[in-house]
Amino acid sequence: MKTPFMDRIPRRQFLAGSLATTLAASTATTAVPAPAARPKAQIAITLDLEMSRHYPRRGITEWDYQKGNLDAATKKYALEAGQLVKRQGGLLHYFCVGRVLEQPDISWLQQLSQLGHPIGNHTYDHVNLKATTPAMAQYRFKRSPWLVKGMTVPEILRENIRLTTIALKERAKIDVNGFRTPGGFRDALDGRADLQQLLLQQKFSWVSSKYPRHAYGEPKQEPAEEVYQSIVDAQQQAQPYRYPTGLIEIPMSPISDVGA
Ligand SMILES: [Zn+2]
Structure with a gap:
Protein backbone atom coordinates (compact mmCIF):
# COMPACT_ATOMS: atom_id res chain seq x y z
CA MET A 1 0.00 0.00 0.00
CA LYS A 2 1.28 3.43 -0.84
CA THR A 3 1.83 5.72 2.09
CA PRO A 4 2.23 9.24 0.74
CA PHE A 5 2.26 10.58 4.30
CA MET A 6 5.46 8.70 5.03
CA ASP A 7 7.00 9.77 1.76
CA ARG A 8 6.72 13.41 2.58
CA ILE A 9 7.94 13.85 6.13
CA PRO A 10 11.24 12.96 7.74
CA ARG A 11 11.43 10.37 10.49
CA ARG A 12 11.83 12.75 13.41
CA GLN A 13 8.83 14.76 12.38
CA PHE A 14 6.87 11.55 12.06
CA LEU A 15 7.77 10.46 15.57
CA ALA A 16 6.94 13.87 17.00
CA GLY A 17 3.68 13.82 15.08
CA SER A 18 2.77 10.40 16.43
CA LEU A 19 3.32 11.47 20.01
CA ALA A 20 1.33 14.63 19.46
CA THR A 21 -1.47 12.56 17.96
CA THR A 22 -1.55 10.30 21.00
CA LEU A 23 -1.79 13.26 23.33
CA ALA A 24 -4.55 14.85 21.29
CA ALA A 25 -6.51 11.60 21.31
CA SER A 26 -6.25 11.26 25.08
CA THR A 27 -7.77 14.66 25.68
CA ALA A 28 -10.49 14.27 23.06
CA THR A 29 -13.15 13.21 25.57
CA THR A 30 -12.91 16.45 27.53
CA ALA A 31 -13.77 19.90 26.31
CA VAL A 32 -11.24 21.28 23.86
CA PRO A 33 -8.60 22.82 26.11
CA ALA A 34 -7.20 26.28 25.61
CA PRO A 35 -3.84 26.07 23.86
CA ALA A 36 -1.96 27.02 27.04
CA ALA A 37 -3.59 24.20 29.03
CA ARG A 38 -2.77 21.50 26.50
CA PRO A 39 -0.43 18.93 28.07
CA LYS A 40 3.11 18.92 26.82
CA ALA A 41 5.20 15.84 26.29
CA GLN A 42 8.17 15.62 28.64
CA ILE A 43 11.30 14.47 26.95
CA ALA A 44 14.90 14.03 28.00
CA ILE A 45 17.76 14.41 25.55
CA THR A 46 20.81 12.34 26.41
CA LEU A 47 24.18 11.97 24.75
CA ASP A 48 26.88 9.43 25.53
CA LEU A 49 30.37 10.92 25.37
CA GLU A 50 32.20 8.15 23.57
CA MET A 51 33.55 7.16 20.17
CA SER A 52 31.50 4.82 17.97
CA ARG A 53 32.78 2.30 15.45
CA HIS A 54 32.25 3.18 11.77
CA TYR A 55 32.72 6.91 12.48
CA PRO A 56 33.72 8.99 10.71
CA ARG A 57 34.02 6.24 8.08
CA ARG A 58 32.59 2.75 7.79
CA GLY A 59 35.14 0.09 8.61
CA ILE A 60 36.85 2.01 11.43
CA THR A 61 36.61 -0.19 14.51
CA GLU A 62 39.70 0.86 16.48
CA TRP A 63 37.40 3.00 18.66
CA ASP A 64 36.18 -0.25 20.22
CA TYR A 65 39.50 -0.23 22.08
CA GLN A 66 39.53 3.50 22.77
CA LYS A 67 35.94 4.43 23.54
CA GLY A 68 36.95 7.44 25.60
CA ASN A 69 39.54 8.88 23.22
CA LEU A 70 37.15 11.45 21.75
CA ASP A 71 38.26 13.12 18.52
CA ALA A 72 37.95 16.84 17.87
CA ALA A 73 34.77 16.55 15.77
CA THR A 74 32.99 14.55 18.46
CA LYS A 75 33.89 17.02 21.20
CA LYS A 76 32.79 19.94 19.02
CA TYR A 77 29.47 18.19 18.33
CA ALA A 78 28.93 17.44 22.02
CA LEU A 79 29.64 21.04 23.04
CA GLU A 80 27.51 22.61 20.32
CA ALA A 81 24.62 20.28 21.09
CA GLY A 82 24.71 21.43 24.71
CA GLN A 83 24.87 25.09 23.71
CA LEU A 84 21.96 24.65 21.29
CA VAL A 85 19.73 22.91 23.83
CA LYS A 86 20.63 25.49 26.49
CA ARG A 87 19.64 28.36 24.17
CA GLU A 102 43.03 11.56 30.46
CA GLN A 103 43.04 13.92 27.47
CA PRO A 104 45.07 17.15 27.67
CA ASP A 105 42.09 19.45 27.19
CA ILE A 106 38.78 18.86 28.95
CA SER A 107 37.59 22.48 28.98
CA TRP A 108 34.70 21.57 26.63
CA LEU A 109 33.36 19.15 29.27
CA GLN A 110 33.71 21.74 32.00
CA GLN A 111 31.88 24.25 29.82
CA LEU A 112 29.00 21.81 29.46
CA SER A 113 28.87 21.35 33.21
CA GLN A 114 28.99 25.11 33.78
CA LEU A 115 25.99 25.50 31.45
CA GLY A 116 24.12 23.31 33.93
CA HIS A 117 24.05 20.09 31.94
CA PRO A 118 24.24 17.02 34.20
CA ILE A 119 27.11 14.62 33.53
CA GLY A 120 26.69 10.94 34.35
CA ASN A 121 29.00 7.95 34.59
CA HIS A 122 29.34 5.64 31.55
CA THR A 123 32.24 3.59 33.03
CA TYR A 124 35.92 4.23 32.42
CA ASP A 125 36.44 1.95 29.41
CA HIS A 126 32.85 1.34 28.28
CA VAL A 127 32.62 -2.08 29.91
CA ASN A 128 29.82 -4.57 29.42
CA LEU A 129 28.15 -5.05 32.80
CA LYS A 130 26.82 -8.44 31.74
CA ALA A 131 30.20 -9.84 30.73
CA THR A 132 31.07 -13.25 32.14
CA THR A 133 34.82 -13.07 31.43
CA PRO A 134 37.30 -10.16 31.61
CA ALA A 135 37.88 -10.36 27.83
CA MET A 136 34.14 -9.99 27.24
CA ALA A 137 34.01 -6.88 29.40
CA GLN A 138 35.91 -4.74 26.89
CA TYR A 139 37.94 -5.14 23.66
CA ARG A 140 40.79 -3.34 25.36
CA PHE A 141 41.09 -6.10 27.96
CA LYS A 142 41.00 -8.76 25.26
CA ARG A 143 43.98 -7.17 23.51
CA SER A 144 45.77 -6.14 26.71
CA PRO A 145 44.72 -8.65 29.37
CA TRP A 146 47.49 -7.57 31.75
CA LEU A 147 45.44 -4.44 32.50
CA VAL A 148 42.97 -6.56 34.45
CA LYS A 149 45.17 -9.50 35.38
CA GLY A 150 44.01 -11.29 38.50
CA MET A 151 40.74 -9.36 38.65
CA THR A 152 37.27 -10.91 38.57
CA VAL A 153 34.55 -9.42 36.39
CA PRO A 154 32.75 -7.81 39.36
CA GLU A 155 36.07 -6.28 40.44
CA ILE A 156 36.68 -4.90 36.94
CA LEU A 157 33.20 -3.40 36.81
CA ARG A 158 33.43 -1.87 40.27
CA GLU A 159 36.80 -0.29 39.51
CA ASN A 160 35.71 0.96 36.09
CA ILE A 161 32.72 2.74 37.60
CA ARG A 162 34.55 4.01 40.67
CA LEU A 163 37.42 5.52 38.67
CA THR A 164 35.05 7.44 36.41
CA THR A 165 33.36 9.13 39.34
CA ILE A 166 36.76 9.99 40.82
CA ALA A 167 38.18 11.26 37.50
CA LEU A 168 35.16 13.50 36.90
CA LYS A 169 35.57 15.00 40.34
CA GLU A 170 39.36 15.34 40.49
CA ARG A 171 40.08 16.40 36.93
CA ALA A 172 36.93 18.33 36.02
CA LYS A 173 35.41 19.22 39.42
CA ILE A 174 32.17 17.60 38.27
CA ASP A 175 29.88 15.75 40.66
CA VAL A 176 28.63 12.67 38.82
CA ASN A 177 24.90 12.60 38.08
CA GLY A 178 23.48 9.17 37.23
CA PHE A 179 24.77 6.06 35.51
CA ARG A 180 24.15 4.60 32.07
CA THR A 181 25.27 1.12 31.14
CA PRO A 182 27.40 0.85 28.02
CA GLY A 183 25.09 -0.75 25.48
CA GLY A 184 21.43 -1.11 26.31
CA PHE A 185 19.77 -4.30 27.49
CA ARG A 186 16.25 -5.20 26.43
CA ASP A 187 15.79 -6.92 29.80
CA ALA A 188 17.56 -4.08 31.65
CA LEU A 189 19.09 -5.23 34.97
CA ASP A 190 16.05 -7.39 35.74
CA GLY A 191 17.02 -10.38 37.85
CA ARG A 192 20.53 -9.00 38.40
CA ALA A 193 20.39 -7.90 42.01
CA ASP A 194 24.19 -8.16 42.07
CA LEU A 195 24.56 -5.39 39.46
CA GLN A 196 21.83 -3.31 41.07
CA GLN A 197 23.66 -3.56 44.39
CA LEU A 198 26.96 -2.71 42.76
CA LEU A 199 25.47 0.59 41.56
CA LEU A 200 23.69 1.31 44.85
CA GLN A 201 26.97 0.75 46.69
CA GLN A 202 28.53 3.42 44.48
CA LYS A 203 25.77 5.86 45.52
CA PHE A 204 23.70 5.74 42.35
CA SER A 205 19.96 5.91 42.97
CA TRP A 206 19.07 5.33 39.30
CA VAL A 207 20.39 3.66 36.20
CA SER A 208 19.62 3.94 32.51
CA SER A 209 20.18 0.41 31.22
CA LYS A 210 17.13 -0.61 29.26
CA TYR A 211 16.83 -0.28 25.51
CA PRO A 212 13.62 -1.93 24.32
CA ARG A 213 13.50 -4.20 21.31
CA HIS A 214 12.19 -2.75 18.06
CA ALA A 215 12.49 -3.26 14.29
CA TYR A 216 15.33 -1.54 12.41
CA GLY A 217 14.78 -2.15 8.69
CA GLU A 218 17.58 -2.49 6.15
CA PRO A 219 20.62 -0.17 6.07
CA LYS A 220 20.55 2.46 3.32
CA GLN A 221 16.89 1.78 2.56
CA GLU A 222 13.95 3.98 3.43
CA PRO A 223 12.40 2.46 6.59
CA ALA A 224 9.01 0.83 6.08
CA GLU A 225 6.01 2.05 8.04
CA GLU A 226 6.21 -1.10 10.21
CA VAL A 227 9.62 0.07 11.43
CA TYR A 228 8.27 3.46 12.48
CA GLN A 229 5.31 1.81 14.18
CA SER A 230 7.60 -0.65 15.97
CA ILE A 231 9.65 2.26 17.34
CA VAL A 232 6.53 4.09 18.51
CA ASP A 233 5.18 0.88 20.11
CA ALA A 234 8.51 0.31 21.90
CA GLN A 235 7.95 3.51 23.93
CA GLN A 236 5.51 1.47 26.05
CA GLN A 237 8.49 -0.69 27.09
CA ALA A 238 10.61 2.37 27.84
CA GLN A 239 8.85 3.58 31.00
CA PRO A 240 10.68 4.07 34.32
CA TYR A 241 10.27 1.54 37.12
CA ARG A 242 11.81 0.50 40.43
CA TYR A 243 13.85 -2.69 40.90
CA PRO A 244 13.28 -4.80 44.06
CA THR A 245 16.56 -3.43 45.46
CA GLY A 246 15.18 0.12 45.26
CA LEU A 247 17.31 1.18 42.31
CA ILE A 248 15.29 3.14 39.72
CA GLU A 249 15.44 2.21 36.03
CA ILE A 250 15.08 5.04 33.51
CA PRO A 251 15.10 3.37 30.08
CA MET A 252 16.33 4.89 26.86
CA SER A 253 13.66 5.82 24.33
CA PRO A 254 14.38 4.40 20.90
CA ILE A 255 15.66 4.96 18.37
CA SER A 256 19.24 5.94 19.23
CA ASP A 257 21.14 8.12 16.78
CA VAL A 258 23.66 5.39 15.97
CA GLY A 259 20.87 2.88 15.43
CA ALA A 260 19.05 5.33 13.18
ZN1 LIG B 1 27.98 3.89 25.27
Missing part, protein backbone atom coordinates in the same frame (compact mmCIF):
# COMPACT_ATOMS: atom_id res chain seq x y z
CA GLN A 88 16.24 26.70 23.82
CA GLY A 89 15.87 26.56 27.59
CA GLY A 90 16.63 22.87 28.05
CA LEU A 91 19.33 20.66 29.49
CA LEU A 92 21.05 17.70 27.94
CA HIS A 93 22.09 14.76 30.11
CA TYR A 94 25.55 13.51 29.15
CA PHE A 95 27.09 10.18 30.11
CA CYS A 96 30.86 10.31 30.12
CA VAL A 97 33.33 7.51 29.44
CA GLY A 98 35.99 8.11 32.08
CA ARG A 99 39.02 7.69 29.88
CA VAL A 100 38.25 11.00 28.16
CA LEU A 101 39.50 12.65 31.34
Whole structure:
Protein backbone atom coordinates (compact mmCIF):
# COMPACT_ATOMS: atom_id res chain seq x y z
CA MET A 1 0.00 0.00 0.00
CA LYS A 2 1.28 3.43 -0.84
CA THR A 3 1.83 5.72 2.09
CA PRO A 4 2.23 9.24 0.74
CA PHE A 5 2.26 10.58 4.30
CA MET A 6 5.46 8.70 5.03
CA ASP A 7 7.00 9.77 1.76
CA ARG A 8 6.72 13.41 2.58
CA ILE A 9 7.94 13.85 6.13
CA PRO A 10 11.24 12.96 7.74
CA ARG A 11 11.43 10.37 10.49
CA ARG A 12 11.83 12.75 13.41
CA GLN A 13 8.83 14.76 12.38
CA PHE A 14 6.87 11.55 12.06
CA LEU A 15 7.77 10.46 15.57
CA ALA A 16 6.94 13.87 17.00
CA GLY A 17 3.68 13.82 15.08
CA SER A 18 2.77 10.40 16.43
CA LEU A 19 3.32 11.47 20.01
CA ALA A 20 1.33 14.63 19.46
CA THR A 21 -1.47 12.56 17.96
CA THR A 22 -1.55 10.30 21.00
CA LEU A 23 -1.79 13.26 23.33
CA ALA A 24 -4.55 14.85 21.29
CA ALA A 25 -6.51 11.60 21.31
CA SER A 26 -6.25 11.26 25.08
CA THR A 27 -7.77 14.66 25.68
CA ALA A 28 -10.49 14.27 23.06
CA THR A 29 -13.15 13.21 25.57
CA THR A 30 -12.91 16.45 27.53
CA ALA A 31 -13.77 19.90 26.31
CA VAL A 32 -11.24 21.28 23.86
CA PRO A 33 -8.60 22.82 26.11
CA ALA A 34 -7.20 26.28 25.61
CA PRO A 35 -3.84 26.07 23.86
CA ALA A 36 -1.96 27.02 27.04
CA ALA A 37 -3.59 24.20 29.03
CA ARG A 38 -2.77 21.50 26.50
CA PRO A 39 -0.43 18.93 28.07
CA LYS A 40 3.11 18.92 26.82
CA ALA A 41 5.20 15.84 26.29
CA GLN A 42 8.17 15.62 28.64
CA ILE A 43 11.30 14.47 26.95
CA ALA A 44 14.90 14.03 28.00
CA ILE A 45 17.76 14.41 25.55
CA THR A 46 20.81 12.34 26.41
CA LEU A 47 24.18 11.97 24.75
CA ASP A 48 26.88 9.43 25.53
CA LEU A 49 30.37 10.92 25.37
CA GLU A 50 32.20 8.15 23.57
CA MET A 51 33.55 7.16 20.17
CA SER A 52 31.50 4.82 17.97
CA ARG A 53 32.78 2.30 15.45
CA HIS A 54 32.25 3.18 11.77
CA TYR A 55 32.72 6.91 12.48
CA PRO A 56 33.72 8.99 10.71
CA ARG A 57 34.02 6.24 8.08
CA ARG A 58 32.59 2.75 7.79
CA GLY A 59 35.14 0.09 8.61
CA ILE A 60 36.85 2.01 11.43
CA THR A 61 36.61 -0.19 14.51
CA GLU A 62 39.70 0.86 16.48
CA TRP A 63 37.40 3.00 18.66
CA ASP A 64 36.18 -0.25 20.22
CA TYR A 65 39.50 -0.23 22.08
CA GLN A 66 39.53 3.50 22.77
CA LYS A 67 35.94 4.43 23.54
CA GLY A 68 36.95 7.44 25.60
CA ASN A 69 39.54 8.88 23.22
CA LEU A 70 37.15 11.45 21.75
CA ASP A 71 38.26 13.12 18.52
CA ALA A 72 37.95 16.84 17.87
CA ALA A 73 34.77 16.55 15.77
CA THR A 74 32.99 14.55 18.46
CA LYS A 75 33.89 17.02 21.20
CA LYS A 76 32.79 19.94 19.02
CA TYR A 77 29.47 18.19 18.33
CA ALA A 78 28.93 17.44 22.02
CA LEU A 79 29.64 21.04 23.04
CA GLU A 80 27.51 22.61 20.32
CA ALA A 81 24.62 20.28 21.09
CA GLY A 82 24.71 21.43 24.71
CA GLN A 83 24.87 25.09 23.71
CA LEU A 84 21.96 24.65 21.29
CA VAL A 85 19.73 22.91 23.83
CA LYS A 86 20.63 25.49 26.49
CA ARG A 87 19.64 28.36 24.17
CA GLN A 88 16.24 26.70 23.82
CA GLY A 89 15.87 26.56 27.59
CA GLY A 90 16.63 22.87 28.05
CA LEU A 91 19.33 20.66 29.49
CA LEU A 92 21.05 17.70 27.94
CA HIS A 93 22.09 14.76 30.11
CA TYR A 94 25.55 13.51 29.15
CA PHE A 95 27.09 10.18 30.11
CA CYS A 96 30.86 10.31 30.12
CA VAL A 97 33.33 7.51 29.44
CA GLY A 98 35.99 8.11 32.08
CA ARG A 99 39.02 7.69 29.88
CA VAL A 100 38.25 11.00 28.16
CA LEU A 101 39.50 12.65 31.34
CA GLU A 102 43.03 11.56 30.46
CA GLN A 103 43.04 13.92 27.47
CA PRO A 104 45.07 17.15 27.67
CA ASP A 105 42.09 19.45 27.19
CA ILE A 106 38.78 18.86 28.95
CA SER A 107 37.59 22.48 28.98
CA TRP A 108 34.70 21.57 26.63
CA LEU A 109 33.36 19.15 29.27
CA GLN A 110 33.71 21.74 32.00
CA GLN A 111 31.88 24.25 29.82
CA LEU A 112 29.00 21.81 29.46
CA SER A 113 28.87 21.35 33.21
CA GLN A 114 28.99 25.11 33.78
CA LEU A 115 25.99 25.50 31.45
CA GLY A 116 24.12 23.31 33.93
CA HIS A 117 24.05 20.09 31.94
CA PRO A 118 24.24 17.02 34.20
CA ILE A 119 27.11 14.62 33.53
CA GLY A 120 26.69 10.94 34.35
CA ASN A 121 29.00 7.95 34.59
CA HIS A 122 29.34 5.64 31.55
CA THR A 123 32.24 3.59 33.03
CA TYR A 124 35.92 4.23 32.42
CA ASP A 125 36.44 1.95 29.41
CA HIS A 126 32.85 1.34 28.28
CA VAL A 127 32.62 -2.08 29.91
CA ASN A 128 29.82 -4.57 29.42
CA LEU A 129 28.15 -5.05 32.80
CA LYS A 130 26.82 -8.44 31.74
CA ALA A 131 30.20 -9.84 30.73
CA THR A 132 31.07 -13.25 32.14
CA THR A 133 34.82 -13.07 31.43
CA PRO A 134 37.30 -10.16 31.61
CA ALA A 135 37.88 -10.36 27.83
CA MET A 136 34.14 -9.99 27.24
CA ALA A 137 34.01 -6.88 29.40
CA GLN A 138 35.91 -4.74 26.89
CA TYR A 139 37.94 -5.14 23.66
CA ARG A 140 40.79 -3.34 25.36
CA PHE A 141 41.09 -6.10 27.96
CA LYS A 142 41.00 -8.76 25.26
CA ARG A 143 43.98 -7.17 23.51
CA SER A 144 45.77 -6.14 26.71
CA PRO A 145 44.72 -8.65 29.37
CA TRP A 146 47.49 -7.57 31.75
CA LEU A 147 45.44 -4.44 32.50
CA VAL A 148 42.97 -6.56 34.45
CA LYS A 149 45.17 -9.50 35.38
CA GLY A 150 44.01 -11.29 38.50
CA MET A 151 40.74 -9.36 38.65
CA THR A 152 37.27 -10.91 38.57
CA VAL A 153 34.55 -9.42 36.39
CA PRO A 154 32.75 -7.81 39.36
CA GLU A 155 36.07 -6.28 40.44
CA ILE A 156 36.68 -4.90 36.94
CA LEU A 157 33.20 -3.40 36.81
CA ARG A 158 33.43 -1.87 40.27
CA GLU A 159 36.80 -0.29 39.51
CA ASN A 160 35.71 0.96 36.09
CA ILE A 161 32.72 2.74 37.60
CA ARG A 162 34.55 4.01 40.67
CA LEU A 163 37.42 5.52 38.67
CA THR A 164 35.05 7.44 36.41
CA THR A 165 33.36 9.13 39.34
CA ILE A 166 36.76 9.99 40.82
CA ALA A 167 38.18 11.26 37.50
CA LEU A 168 35.16 13.50 36.90
CA LYS A 169 35.57 15.00 40.34
CA GLU A 170 39.36 15.34 40.49
CA ARG A 171 40.08 16.40 36.93
CA ALA A 172 36.93 18.33 36.02
CA LYS A 173 35.41 19.22 39.42
CA ILE A 174 32.17 17.60 38.27
CA ASP A 175 29.88 15.75 40.66
CA VAL A 176 28.63 12.67 38.82
CA ASN A 177 24.90 12.60 38.08
CA GLY A 178 23.48 9.17 37.23
CA PHE A 179 24.77 6.06 35.51
CA ARG A 180 24.15 4.60 32.07
CA THR A 181 25.27 1.12 31.14
CA PRO A 182 27.40 0.85 28.02
CA GLY A 183 25.09 -0.75 25.48
CA GLY A 184 21.43 -1.11 26.31
CA PHE A 185 19.77 -4.30 27.49
CA ARG A 186 16.25 -5.20 26.43
CA ASP A 187 15.79 -6.92 29.80
CA ALA A 188 17.56 -4.08 31.65
CA LEU A 189 19.09 -5.23 34.97
CA ASP A 190 16.05 -7.39 35.74
CA GLY A 191 17.02 -10.38 37.85
CA ARG A 192 20.53 -9.00 38.40
CA ALA A 193 20.39 -7.90 42.01
CA ASP A 194 24.19 -8.16 42.07
CA LEU A 195 24.56 -5.39 39.46
CA GLN A 196 21.83 -3.31 41.07
CA GLN A 197 23.66 -3.56 44.39
CA LEU A 198 26.96 -2.71 42.76
CA LEU A 199 25.47 0.59 41.56
CA LEU A 200 23.69 1.31 44.85
CA GLN A 201 26.97 0.75 46.69
CA GLN A 202 28.53 3.42 44.48
CA LYS A 203 25.77 5.86 45.52
CA PHE A 204 23.70 5.74 42.35
CA SER A 205 19.96 5.91 42.97
CA TRP A 206 19.07 5.33 39.30
CA VAL A 207 20.39 3.66 36.20
CA SER A 208 19.62 3.94 32.51
CA SER A 209 20.18 0.41 31.22
CA LYS A 210 17.13 -0.61 29.26
CA TYR A 211 16.83 -0.28 25.51
CA PRO A 212 13.62 -1.93 24.32
CA ARG A 213 13.50 -4.20 21.31
CA HIS A 214 12.19 -2.75 18.06
CA ALA A 215 12.49 -3.26 14.29
CA TYR A 216 15.33 -1.54 12.41
CA GLY A 217 14.78 -2.15 8.69
CA GLU A 218 17.58 -2.49 6.15
CA PRO A 219 20.62 -0.17 6.07
CA LYS A 220 20.55 2.46 3.32
CA GLN A 221 16.89 1.78 2.56
CA GLU A 222 13.95 3.98 3.43
CA PRO A 223 12.40 2.46 6.59
CA ALA A 224 9.01 0.83 6.08
CA GLU A 225 6.01 2.05 8.04
CA GLU A 226 6.21 -1.10 10.21
CA VAL A 227 9.62 0.07 11.43
CA TYR A 228 8.27 3.46 12.48
CA GLN A 229 5.31 1.81 14.18
CA SER A 230 7.60 -0.65 15.97
CA ILE A 231 9.65 2.26 17.34
CA VAL A 232 6.53 4.09 18.51
CA ASP A 233 5.18 0.88 20.11
CA ALA A 234 8.51 0.31 21.90
CA GLN A 235 7.95 3.51 23.93
CA GLN A 236 5.51 1.47 26.05
CA GLN A 237 8.49 -0.69 27.09
CA ALA A 238 10.61 2.37 27.84
CA GLN A 239 8.85 3.58 31.00
CA PRO A 240 10.68 4.07 34.32
CA TYR A 241 10.27 1.54 37.12
CA ARG A 242 11.81 0.50 40.43
CA TYR A 243 13.85 -2.69 40.90
CA PRO A 244 13.28 -4.80 44.06
CA THR A 245 16.56 -3.43 45.46
CA GLY A 246 15.18 0.12 45.26
CA LEU A 247 17.31 1.18 42.31
CA ILE A 248 15.29 3.14 39.72
CA GLU A 249 15.44 2.21 36.03
CA ILE A 250 15.08 5.04 33.51
CA PRO A 251 15.10 3.37 30.08
CA MET A 252 16.33 4.89 26.86
CA SER A 253 13.66 5.82 24.33
CA PRO A 254 14.38 4.40 20.90
CA ILE A 255 15.66 4.96 18.37
CA SER A 256 19.24 5.94 19.23
CA ASP A 257 21.14 8.12 16.78
CA VAL A 258 23.66 5.39 15.97
CA GLY A 259 20.87 2.88 15.43
CA ALA A 260 19.05 5.33 13.18
ZN1 LIG B 1 27.98 3.89 25.27
